[in-house]
Amino acid sequence: MIDTLRLTAEEAKRLLEAREISGAELFAAYRAAIDDRDEELHCYLHVCDDPGGDGLPIAVKDVIGTKGIPTTAGSKILEGYIPVYDSTVVARLRAHGLRVLGKTNTDEFAMGSSTENSAFGPSHNPWDPSRVPGGSGGGSAAAVSAGLAPWALGSDTGGSIKQPSALCGNVGLRPTYGTVSRYGIVAFASSLDQVGPVARTVRDCAYLYSIIAGRDPCDSTTVELPQPVDLPQAEDVRGLRIGVPKELNEAEGIEPGVAAAVEAAVQKLEELGAEVGECSLPLSVEYGMPCYYLIAPAEASSNLARYDGVRYGYRADAAERLEMYKRTRDEGFGDEPKRRIMVGTYALSAGYYEAYYGQAQKVRTVIKREHDALFETFDALVSPTSPTVAFPLGARTADPIAMYLSDLLTIPSCMAGLPGLSIPCGLSEGLPVGLQLVGPQFAENTLFRIGHALEQAIGFDTVPERLRS
Amino acid sequence: MAIDREQLLHVAHLARLELRDDEIERLEGQVNDILAAVSKVSELDLSDVPPTSHPLEVVNVWEDDEPRPCLPVAEALANAPEREGDFFRVPPGGAA
Numbered sequence: 001m002i003d004t005l006r007l008t009a010e011e012a013k014r015l016l017e018a019r020e021i022s023g024a025e026l027f028a029a030y031r032a033a034i035d036d037r038d039e040e041l042h043c044y045l046h047v048c049d050d051p052g053g054d055g056l057p058i059a060v061k062d063v064i065g066t067k068g069i070p071t072t073a074g075s076k077i078l079e080g081y082i083p084v085y086d087s088t089v090v091a092r093l094r095a096h097g098l099r100v101l102g103k104t105n106t107d108e109f110a111m112g113s114s115t116e117n118s119a120f121g122p123s124h125n126p127w128d129p130s131r132v133p134g135g136s137g138g139g140s141a142a143a144v145s146a147g148l149a150p151w152a153l154g155s156d157t158g159g160s161i162k163q164p165s166a167l168c169g170n171v172g173l174r175p176t177y178g179t180v181s182r183y184g185i186v187a188f189a190s191s192l193d194q195v196g197p198v199a200r201t202v203r204d205c206a207y208l209y210s211i212i213a214g215r216d217p218c219d220s221t222t223v224e225l226p227q228p229v230d231l232p233q234a235e236d237v238r239g240l241r242i243g244v245p246k247e248l249n250e251a252e253g254i255e256p257g258v259a260a261a262v263e264a265a266v267q268k269l270e271e272l273g274a275e276v277g278e279c280s281l282p283l284s285v286e287y288g289m290p291c292y293y294l295i296a297p298a299e300a301s302s303n304l305a306r307y308d309g310v311r312y313g314y315r316a317d318a319a320e321r322l323e324m325y326k327r328t329r330d331e332g333f334g335d336e337p338k339r340r341i342m343v344g345t346y347a348l349s350a351g352y353y354e355a356y357y358g359q360a361q362k363v364r365t366v367i368k369r370e371h372d373a374l375f376e377t378f379d380a381l382v383s384p385t386s387p388t389v390a391f392p393l394g395a396r397t398a399d400p401i402a403m404y405l406s407d408l409l410t411i412p413s414c415m416a417g418l419p420g421l422s423i424p425c426g427l428s429e430g431l432p433v434g435l436q437l438v439g440p441q442f443a444e445n446t447l448f449r450i451g452h453a454l455e456q457a458i459g460f461d462t463v464p465e466r467l468r469s
Numbered sequence: 470m471a472i473d474r475e476q477l478l479h480v481a482h483l484a485r486l487e488l489r490d491d492e493i494e495r496l497e498g499q500v501n502d503i504l505a506a507v508s509k510v511s512e513l514d515l516s517d518v519p520p521t522s523h524p525l526e527v528v529n530v531w532e533d534d535e536p537r538p539c540l541p542v543a544e545a546l547a548n549a550p551e552r553e554g555d556f557f558r559v560p561p562g563g564a565a
Contacts, residue, residue: 084544178525191523220530221523283513290509301484308485310557312548321562326487335495338486342500343507345484346472359510361520366513368521400499401506417524441525 002029005147005463009056009204012150016054023054023099030057030101034148037467041124043133043143046070047102055097058208059149061140062103063110064195065184066090073186074106074118074136077307077314077332087184088216089153089195096211101149105139108334109304110160110188112136113406116397117336124393125168127431127464131390134164134406140198141168145464151199151208155185157192158292159385159410162422165198166385166434169424169462171205171451172198174410176441177417178223180209181216189299190221192292192414200462202423202451206231209444230445232452238273240379240450242266246278247285248383248409248436255388257428262384265425265435268457269382269450279374279381281412284367288412291367293404294347294360295415301344304337339400368416375440380450383409385422385434413438421447424460432460471501 002021015021027050038044045062048069060066063073065083067090072078086094093100107117115123115138123138125131126146133142137154141164144152154161156174165172173196180195187193197208210229215222244266249259270276309315309328316327333341347356374381387408396403413420418438425435435454437447461468472480477497481488488496542555551558 081548084547217532290507293507310559315550321560324560325485329485330487339499341484342480343503346480361522362515362518363510364521365518
């Protein structure tokens with residue numbers, strides 16, 4: 001009997017290699033778990049049949065293009081779209097023998113923090129189905145947490161891997177900008193979008209990252225990793241200097257239970273041998289949100305121009321072409337993409353470009369410099385990933401700005417192109433609390449090392465309490 | 470900076486969005502709330518700071534100019550809402 005709730009990818013790989021289980025049995029075990037639990041959780045938008053083979057199964061966020069498998073980005077405008085080529089990341093998974101279990105739910109075009117913006121209905125948090133799993137990659141995070149996949153791919157623009165991983169009690173990595181190809185991914189904000197792994201352990205996360213990372217001639221923003229990925233082993237963090245940025249740890253809106261769990265984990269880091277010191281990111285946190293909510297919508301308004309009803313996706317009936325474009329986009333896009341297209345188009349329009357987009361790009365320089373300066377003293381920075389634990393469905397849907405604040409603590413490092421790892425560090429009100437580790441560019445190995453040591457010391461049980469037997 | 474109804478409709482036209490009346494009502498409030506929040510960036514005097522368009526310092530990435538197989542026409546057209554022969558078919562152009 002395969003217990004998909006507890007089986008790590010590493011252990012599954014060992015069982016497959018030792019021929020203690022077959023690839024077919026493993027795939028079938030996840031399919032059975034999906035049949036059993038996904039009606040309640042709605043992690044998947046599409047479930048695949050076993051393509052055969054002996055590789056590990058994996059869930060893939062539905063913004064990531066999969067040849068022959070529907071890819072909707074959570075939007076009606078792409079309903080029925082079946083890519084005719086694989087994204088580079090999926091091609092790399094397949095080259096490693098991995099088998100796609102299905103496509104996971106996401107806020108429409110990855111715009112949101114709860115999956116409630118999905119045109120196909122929200123996903124639910126496996127720890128408490130009346131609550132959100134976070135977003136935009138809530139489907140991937142909830143699937144891994146509920147044992148509906150051993151691991152998954154997500155995508156992150158301002159927190160869409162780290163925040164849902166935090167809310168569902170998983171390990172999630174937003175890699176350094178430029179280390180993972182975006183070729184074949186539904187583009188949202190190109191100067192920010194990154195693909196990354198969601199897993200149940202830091203070692204699984206690191207292993208999946210090693211499969212997808214590296215230069216791709218089809219994405220000219222990608223680079224080769226300066227050093228190979230190390231699977232972390234050490235149980236201490238001796239010699240590492242870890243900064244605690246005041247603004248990321250004391251921001252308004254951080255729940256007391258979240259702050260307490262992170263403080264306890266920072267204490268553990270000291271016990272594990274780290275040198276911990278307070279530091280400051282005075283402008284990054286205060287100006288990160290407004291900066292992000294100019295740059296991301298501006299780039300989104302440009303990227304989403306391609307959905308015009310001509311080459312693929314939804315087309316509305318209309319007698320004339322301009323009318324067809326406008327009606328297609330009105331009927332095909334949901335509220336959040338429309339809001340962002342409107343804000344972004346305005347911010348890029350003649351007379352406003354300098355005041356909005358141009359100024360936001362300068363703020364971005366300030367954020368990058370503030371982080372660079374801290375990395376002269378510290379190897380990594382620590383904070384909560386999300387100010388709150390998973391919130392109830394519906395709690396923030398009426399107020400876009402309240403929803404935007406979900407990403408307050410993940411946005412600054414995204415703006416600077418830095419890697420960030422979220423690991424579960426405890427519970428508050430019975431729900432997982434995520435701890436965020438941010439490092440300088442290409443410092444994934446350092447983050448894995450700290451994350452792994454902390455994970456061993458904390459001993460967090462990633463199986464949601466209500467699913468334990 | 471606030472955006473009025475006329476500007477909102479102009480921006481919607483630029484973005485090729487035909488908004489319904491109830492959407493215009495809702496978006497006017499929401500877009501103004503968002504613009505008010507993001508206008509915070511103008512508090513900073515950054516006249517001496519260069520912009521960052523991209524967080525990685527990678528410039529002039531060239532590939533060898535070698536022909537590679539591309540998508541067959543049938544596949545390129547496979548998702549077309551409407552086609553005619555080897556072309557995407559669209560309604561006739563009206564006024565721009």
